[in-house]
Amino acid sequence: MNQLIELKRVTTKKDKPDLSSLGFGKHFTDHMFVMEYDKEKGWHDPRITPYEPLVLDPAAAVFHYGQAIFEGLKAYRTSDNRVLLFRPSKNIHRLNVSSERMSMPPLDEELVLEAVQQLIDLERDWIPTKEGTSLYIRPFVIATESCLGVKPALQYKFMIILSPVGAYYANQLQPVRIFVEEDYVRAVRGGVGAVKTGGNYAASLQAQLKAEKLGYDQVLWLDGVEKKYVEEVGSMNIFFKIKGEVFTPALNGSILGGITRDSVIEMLRSWNVPVHERRITIQEVYEAYQRGEIEEVFGTGTAAVISPVGELSWNDERMIINNFETGELSMKIYQEMTDIQLGRIPDPYQWTVEV
Amino acid sequence: MNQLIELKRVTTKKDKPDLSSLGFGKHFTDHMFVMEYDKEKGWHDPRITPYEPLVLDPAAAVFHYGQAIFEGLKAYRTSDNRVLLFRPSKNIHRLNVSSERMSMPPLDEELVLEAVQQLIDLERDWIPTKEGTSLYIRPFVIATESCLGVKPALQYKFMIILSPVGAYYANQLQPVRIFVEEDYVRAVRGGVGAVKTGGNYAASLQAQLKAEKLGYDQVLWLDGVEKKYVEEVGSMNIFFKIKGEVFTPALNGSILGGITRDSVIEMLRSWNVPVHERRITIQEVYEAYQRGEIEEVFGTGTAAVISPVGELSWNDERMIINNFETGELSMKIYQEMTDIQLGRIPDPYQWTVEV
Structure with missing residues (x-):
């Protein structure tokens, strides 16, 4: 100083x-x-x-x-x-x-x-x-x-x-209904999707209003080039639990590198849960759903910490995730993360800083 | 009222x-x-x-x-x-x-x-x-x-x-050197490239600085999806005169619909110069250049009215346009447009409004 x-x-x-x-x-x-x-x-x-x-x-x-x-x-x-x-x-x-x-x-x-x-x-x-x-x-x-x-x-x-x-959740975690957006685009490689600048948020409002009109809570953004790869959900990062392993889109230049995202990955790895950061197509999500392999889907961000996804609507397909209930892993991450943030348990990751 | x-x-x-x-x-x-x-x-x-x-x-x-x-x-x-x-x-x-x-x-x-x-x-x-x-x-x-x-x-x-x-040009039209940008992207379909919002301009600054460092005046933007199609030059629309005909990128949702662009098209048509609004690849521009068919290239916008392009640099290719001189058609459009704006000649298009 x-x-x-x-x-x-x-x-x-x-x-x-x-x-x-x-x-x-x-x-x-x-x-x-x-x-x-x-x-x-x-x-x-x-x-x-x-x-x-x-x-x-x-x-x-x-x-x-x-x-x-x-x-x-x-x-x-x-x-x-x-x-x-x-x-x-x-x-x-x-x-x-x-x-x-x-x-x-x-x-x-x-x-x-x-x-x-x-x-x-x-x-x-x-x-x-x-x-x-x-x-x-x-x-x-x-x-x-x-x-x-x-x-x-x-x-x-x-x-x-x-x-x-105020508290993000009135009582307990509340699964949300998500509309997979195929017209509006949030960001593209070479653009500014990876940084926190106002223009990204202003540009996202029309899609959010459209999703709300259709009865959904938030939008799932696909990549701007092929409209094929999953990017973010609303203004959160997104995670999928499939057959006991966790998948999240790799940071590719158009996705914001969330700090909660980073913390969730570190936490899962410390629990020996396999986490894969890679490109994920909405098609493979749908196929895994059809095979009954999708166990949980959740968003991560500072506001909600964890936001369970109860439904994903893609074209005419409605995927109901985990019977529209908060998954076990989502709940466990939320509990551990908020326990650390609130100092209720020791912080093995050295994430918290006392003022 | x-x-x-x-x-x-x-x-x-x-x-x-x-x-x-x-x-x-x-x-x-x-x-x-x-x-x-x-x-x-x-x-x-x-x-x-x-x-x-x-x-x-x-x-x-x-x-x-x-x-x-x-x-x-x-x-x-x-x-x-x-x-x-x-x-x-x-x-x-x-x-x-x-x-x-x-x-x-x-x-x-x-x-x-x-x-x-x-x-x-x-x-x-x-x-x-x-x-x-x-x-x-x-x-x-x-x-x-x-x-x-x-x-x-x-x-x-x-x-x-x-x-x-002040005047955009100190004396006369001054051709500019343009760098074709292949990393940074200005806008993508489904985004906000077609509207005048601050975020587009903030996002463009890094590419402009890079072009300046490389010794160029401005950037030529390619489409965000395939990085193949010509979109805009700096914050202007772009026109190519090839074998007596004029080509400009069609408004595709990521290009700003310039009012000078619209006026230039109307003016050219009134002069019976063929104008084509369509997708234009940077590759075909290069090929036309190699065949010696590119006669003029210019940007259009409120600030400059017409900005002649004297050089286009794409990868390792340097295309020198019209011997780095302002083309005849560019000059004629500029003259007619500014004559109308300044009331020096009658306005056959009913563009001007007297206050």
Whole structure:
């Protein structure tokens, strides 16, 4: 840490929101972290300030040419009142993977980790206690230079905001119905599917609306080239358990390398469950289904941790997975992962970082 | 027009920038147009106000999930001091094509046209007079709802800002050197390549930087599926003149339907020059080049109108087009188009709209 993070506290704290109706990303804490970048000074003026509106020129590049990247991770409160982060360095490193692809300046990863920790420490009383709730951490970078030329901006703002969020599942894991999308495409090799940039999410909304209209919860994305290979489910990675072995699409440049995905793979391998990262066609999924070999399907992501898939609809074929029930392995991963995140069991993987 | 546009004038006008160093999109006029959207009121509160910063919550959707669309067109001052717009309804309609794909609410096209005209009329003295200069018009829509859920936002802001811009060419048309890009991809069918959304531009920057490093001016994009078919050049459409006939890639869902492209096609047809809109492989371009049949290659767009291509570099092949000189047809189109835009000749196509 070579830069001091300045701190300007609020004079009056906000009332905390009702824990029973937190939702996701609607409420924000009293403070935020900010720093700016320009060509001359690099990243500078790191500070924690009261949460307040941004003032930007209407010509700021983020409004016009989409240079924007973000991350999402959570702080958890343990039953003995400690505060744990889950693999924060992984998220912070991915920010830099994203910034490189989007022609944005790299961040000092140590400084960002320090910023996350100081901000969380300051906002400790915002971390909700109820089962399944947490404090969502949203680091993001936007291009702020006021210029309409199409080029990498010369000025940026990096911020971290915090939002107390409700439990993803009201009671227990809830299998979802998935529509295999064959018209809209999320990403293609040579594009930006492997990085967390706003444009990927905006582009996905039409397909999500279409799936919802058809009565499904989310979309399963196929590759943009052949529309044959399974890529992601909604904004999660996807796993298939077939005859006791687990399969997930290999990171191919158009799939986001999820941190939960990475953790699930490591966990399964430590349990001696075979995991295969490779290309998976939707056709072979269907054929395995017909042979009765598909045991479980689940998505992985920061929000849900594990999201069991109860149904996959592909063309006119409806595949009902595991009788629309949460599978044993899905449940076991979810339990172990959340137990580690909440400090209920020892963390053999050294994933958690105490604040 | 069913909504009144309110007007709040500045008290002090800015100094006008030096006409000899305008550049592109760096200076903005005294006023701007703004209106807001929410679910209950729809688009409301249309107004012209002093040009001023935007105040947005750090959780505003545009910073995180990329719901942002824009347009670009120009107002020209004629030698007899009239003000002309070039096919503004086309740009405004395309704004709605973009908004639909990006799950954003449609605009009232008549109101937007009225807003453009009123704003231009008010800022008439900002339209520069020097040859090749103009007043660039940037309408854009951004998602403003403060919520981190991935979903179409419930609140938006539509704005029009104006920027006096310099001539694209210092003296005369200047052929450019183009690198045919085979790794990075701009867009794919099923994606958002056919709409003007920020994410497309952010995603293109890495390839542009790579081309510049290799000594080229811009990139020629190939299709994302087979990397075989020509799509766009930089952020322009592309045309080839081969044995007296003109070829341009058909609009296939991943190419932006340029308004200059459309105008060039109409102009050529009125001159009885055969124009073919179809798939064009880079291989057939190369083969035509080897046979000595390629007469001209040029890009089309609002900024340059016509941008002659002097060199195409594909793998290890360097194709020098028309001896690196501006072709006769390129020149003739440029002359006719700018003569119409500047009101120097009658407009047989009814493209111009006087303010």
